[in-house]
Amino acid sequence: MAVGTELLLGQIVDTNSSWMGQRLALAGIDSHFQTKVGDNIDRIVGALRTALDRSDAVIMCGGLGPTQDDITREAIATVMGVELVRHDEILDRIRAMFRARGRDMAESNARQADVPVGASVIAQTRGTAPGLICPVGDKVVYAVPGVPHEMMDMMERAIVPDLQARSGEKAVILSRTLRTWGLAESTLAEAVQPRIDALDRSGGNPTIAFLASGIEGIKVRVTAKAADEATARVMLDAEENELRKLLGDIVFGVDEESMEHAVAARLMAAGLSLGLAESVTGGLVASRLVNVPGASEWFRGSVVAYDPRVKFDVLGVPEGPVITGAAARAMAEGARRVLGADVGLASTGVAGPAAQEGAEVGTVWFGIAMPGEESEAVEVRLPGDRDRIRQFSSISLLDLLRRRLPPAP
Amino acid sequence: MAVGTELLLGQIVDTNSSWMGQRLALAGIDSHFQTKVGDNIDRIVGALRTALDRSDAVIMCGGLGPTQDDITREAIATVMGVELVRHDEILDRIRAMFRARGRDMAESNARQADVPVGASVIAQTRGTAPGLICPVGDKVVYAVPGVPHEMMDMMERAIVPDLQARSGEKAVILSRTLRTWGLAESTLAEAVQPRIDALDRSGGNPTIAFLASGIEGIKVRVTAKAADEATARVMLDAEENELRKLLGDIVFGVDEESMEHAVAARLMAAGLSLGLAESVTGGLVASRLVNVPGASEWFRGSVVAYDPRVKFDVLGVPEGPVITGAAARAMAEGARRVLGADVGLASTGVAGPAAQEGAEVGTVWFGIAMPGEESEAVEVRLPGDRDRIRQFSSISLLDLLRRRLPPAP
Numbered sequence: 107m108a109v110g111t112e113l114l115l116g117q118i119v120d121t122n123s124s125w126m127g128q129r130l131a132l133a134g135i136d137s138h139f140q141t142k143v144g145d146n147i148d149r150i151v152g153a154l155r156t157a158l159d160r161s162d163a164v165i166m167c168g169g170l171g172p173t174q175d176d177i178t179r180e181a182i183a184t185v186m187g188v189e190l191v192r193h194d195e196i197l198d199r200i201r202a203m204f205r206a207r208g209r210d211m212a213e214s215n216a217r218q219a220d221v222p223v224g225a226s227v228i229a230q231t232r233g234t235a236p237g238l239i240c241p242v243g244d245k246v247v248y249a250v251p252g253v254p255h256e257m258m259d260m261m262e263r264a265i266v267p268d269l270q271a272r273s274g275e276k277a278v279i280l281s282r283t284l285r286t287w288g289l290a291e292s293t294l295a296e297a298v299q300p301r302i303d304a305l306d307r308s309g310g311n312p313t314i315a316f317l318a319s320g321i322e323g324i325k326v327r328v329t330a331k332a333a334d335e336a337t338a339r340v341m342l343d344a345e346e347n348e349l350r351k352l353l354g355d356i357v358f359g360v361d362e363e364s365m366e367h368a369v370a371a372r373l374m375a376a377g378l379s380l381g382l383a384e385s386v387t388g389g390l391v392a393s394r395l396v397n398v399p400g401a402s403e404w405f406r407g408s409v410v411a412y413d414p415r416v417k418f419d420v421l422g423v424p425e426g427p428v429i430t431g432a433a434a435r436a437m438a439e440g441a442r443r444v445l446g447a448d449v450g451l452a453s454t455g456v457a458g459p460a461a462q463e464g465a466e467v468g469t470v471w472f473g474i475a476m477p478g479e480e481s482e483a484v485e486v487r488l489p490g491d492r493d494r495i496r497q498f499s500s501i502s503l504l505d506l507l508r509r510r511l512p513p514a515p
Numbered sequence: 516m517a518v519g520t521e522l523l524l525g526q527i528v529d530t531n532s533s534w535m536g537q538r539l540a541l542a543g544i545d546s547h548f549q550t551k552v553g554d555n556i557d558r559i560v561g562a563l564r565t566a567l568d569r570s571d572a573v574i575m576c577g578g579l580g581p582t583q584d585d586i587t588r589e590a591i592a593t594v595m596g597v598e599l600v601r602h603d604e605i606l607d608r609i610r611a612m613f614r615a616r617g618r619d620m621a622e623s624n625a626r627q628a629d630v631p632v633g634a635s636v637i638a639q640t641r642g643t644a645p646g647l648i649c650p651v652g653d654k655v656v657y658a659v660p661g662v663p664h665e666m667m668d669m670m671e672r673a674i675v676p677d678l679q680a681r682s683g684e685k686a687v688i689l690s691r692t693l694r695t696w697g698l699a700e701s702t703l704a705e706a707v708q709p710r711i712d713a714l715d716r717s718g719g720n721p722t723i724a725f726l727a728s729g730i731e732g733i734k735v736r737v738t739a740k741a742a743d744e745a746t747a748r749v750m751l752d753a754e755e756n757e758l759r760k761l762l763g764d765i766v767f768g769v770d771e772e773s774m775e776h777a778v779a780a781r782l783m784a785a786g787l788s789l790g791l792a793e794s795v796t797g798g799l800v801a802s803r804l805v806n807v808p809g810a811s812e813w814f815r816g817s818v819v820a821y822d823p824r825v826k827f828d829v830l831g832v833p834e835g836p837v838i839t840g841a842a843a844r845a846m847a848e849g850a851r852r853v854l855g856a857d858v859g860l861a862s863t864g865v866a867g868p869a870a871q872e873g874a875e876v877g878t879v880w881f882g883i884a885m886p887g888e889e890s891e892a893v894e895v896r897l898p899g900d901r902d903r904i905r906q907f908s909s910i911s912l913l914d915l916l917r918r919r920l921p922p923a924p
Contacts, residue, residue: 393905411816
């Protein structure tokens with residue numbers, strides 16, 4: 107149950123519940139309903155009673171803050187039929203946090219130290235509001251803050267383990283996601299179909315699912331259920347092997363490994379440094395690469411040459427049209443030279459709204475200059491609006507480089 | 516009520532309900548609950564009965580497709596206690612749509628022509644499944660497809676007008692959001708408190724609410740209810756005036772106007788071009804600016820100088836420590852010179868994970884070089900992880916420039 111009038115008004119999209127649903131599925135716990143309710147005590151109490159009638163456990167998210175709108179604690183106490191008691195050690199920790207930030211604690215924050223009688227506390231590691239574990243008969247209500255990283259931390263640390271203990275769910279469910287770039291979902295599905303059929307014939311464990319993730323590519327998720335983690339991992343390893351045989355180089359990463367991490371690993375292994383010349387991607391490629399820890403070891407920088415004059419004057423592109431393969435190559439060579447990098451990578455194209463130099467919106471040229479090789483240009487046509495064209499250009503350009511580099515050992 | 520197991524599993528985020536919540540608020544209709552339920556007949560029926568108990572009207576979204584998972588029609592018929600009857604004219608229209616696409620209609624699609632006895636149909640303009648208006652006693656259940664553009668079309672064309680007619684709700688509710696940067700939420704709340712008190716005393720219309728939006732700043736939303744749109748707008752204008760008197764220059768935009776749009780507007784009005792030198796922001800500032808349509812009129816580009824050598828060799832920063840005010844100023848001047856811009860803006864700092872040059876993680880220096888002025892440097896300390904520090908640096912740097920430029924007329 108997500109609590110907050112701003113959710114009902116659509117001012118915030120409730121992504122917390124979606125994350126929780128994914129996490130619970132991985133833990134082998136069915137979630138049957140997700141409800142959003144506003145900051146109204148009667149409606150929160152009513153929704154909580156309904157939720158407890160139809161479920162064994164309820165996770166409430168939001169409404170634990172310091173303001174008068176934050177009434178999740180009161181609603182739970184009402185349903186439990188108990189009082190709220192202020193816990194001094196929680197209050198001390200909140201005060202200490204404010205002191206650490208060199209500020210005094212506004213008295214309103216003391217409300218965050220209130221706990222329903224009979225409930226136990228999920229200690230706050232960040233933020234100020236602790237989570238709650240509240241027994242209601244043989245059922246349970248959990249409460250966590252709506253701040254995503256605080257919610258996720260408390261889910262991992264306290265709620266998922268507690269739910270698994272209560273449910274007696276012994277089986278371990280593990281997933282592994284192979285991340286791909288370069289094939290349409292239908293083509294990818296055809297390629298993987300033989301494995302899906304084989305698994306169905308052999309009892310349907312592990313299972314395979316597809317998840318189209320826009321500019322993050324299409325994910326192929328393998329989920330295995332086993333008596334213990336080691337067994338589940340062996341099943342995942344075996345299935346990953348089979349899938350890689352079918353998919354080959356279009357798999358760029360596993361689980362949280364992004365395209366920029368994949369490129370970084372290959373550049374490090376090859377001992378090569380990278381410089382960029384970005385026009386249509388406007389700095390997006392650089393901003394993705396610098397999020398890889400240790401990027402300073404191999405990333406020199408980027409010349410975002412949005413104005414043609416910057417292409418001519420800084421990158422040494424010959425004056426003339428700039429949405430061409432020749433310009434893309436000259437930009438890549440310029441990036442290598444100006445930034446003192448081993449590899450130069452460039453993007454130039456039309457993100458829209460209007461055509462340019464007679465080239466349609468979505469026309470994008472990539473340039474790549476590898477050490478000791480002739481520079482090359484590749485043209486692609488990308489769909490979508492301004493932002494989407496930039497985003498697709500960024501990951502496509504990184505994938506182009508990834509395929510030119512040997513796999514990291 | 517959003518129907519679909521994929522929503523509970525978090526494979527899709529339910530943005531439809533958020534859009535509906537916004538739309539209903541504008542129509543002056545209160546929405547008290549939003550529920551997600553999986554493709555299970557008993558649970559859909561149960562959730563629908565609960566929803567009808569506590570609300571006058573229920574909008575169901577999803578589960579109207581042709582597959583065996585699509586059981587919203589059956590659930591509604593069960594709650595109404597009626598049969599489903601196949602409507603030939605709907606079936607003909609579905610067949611015609613398939614013919615128009617040069618395909619035969621799979622028989623399963625015929626299910627989409629089933630209508631509960633006593634329900635009326637919202638004709639499909641796109642897609643194949645019609646919407647439904649189903650009276651249940653003196654209450655009503657609406658059903659629309661989960662495809663966003665089909666849902667939105669049916670909401671505008673049939674559901675919102677029908678709800679307004681039933682509720683007799685004539686009032687119009689309009690909102691306006693003032694976007695701020697530079698004050699903590701508690702400080703902002705204190706500044707605005709006098710207006711909140713004044714409005715409470717005068718009947719609580721319009722109302723004021725806060726919405727912390729991370730790197731998009733803190734939003735102050737004014738909501739006015741009036742007999743007609745013109746009156747509501749006058750109320751919003753008046754309240755915006757009062758708030759701007761209290762908040763002054765920390766208001767950088769209204770509604771969808773982002774910080775980059777605000778900076779763009781002031782640069783255009785002043786007839787100035789901009790060049791960047793980005794180290795800690797790693798291209799993020801450039802990637803935000805190029806999303807403003809027409810950016811090519813005033814944005815020259817950015818030198819993402821991640822490697823210190825690029826700062827020295829390309830931007831002409833004197834060799835030495837680079838996390839200093841002097842380096843930030845030299846970068847800003849270098850950006851102006853190298854990119855041929857009127858204004859130079861620079862960022863250098865420590866995003867982490869480790870300290871650098873003895874400067875702690877979160878230490879960031881901004882440099883700004885305005886035409887005909889001495890360049891300046893500003894130091895800030897930012898909280899959070901690597902990505903957060905970059906993001907906050909980006910908007911803070913843009914805000915620094917915004918405040919140096921005269922407001923756009």
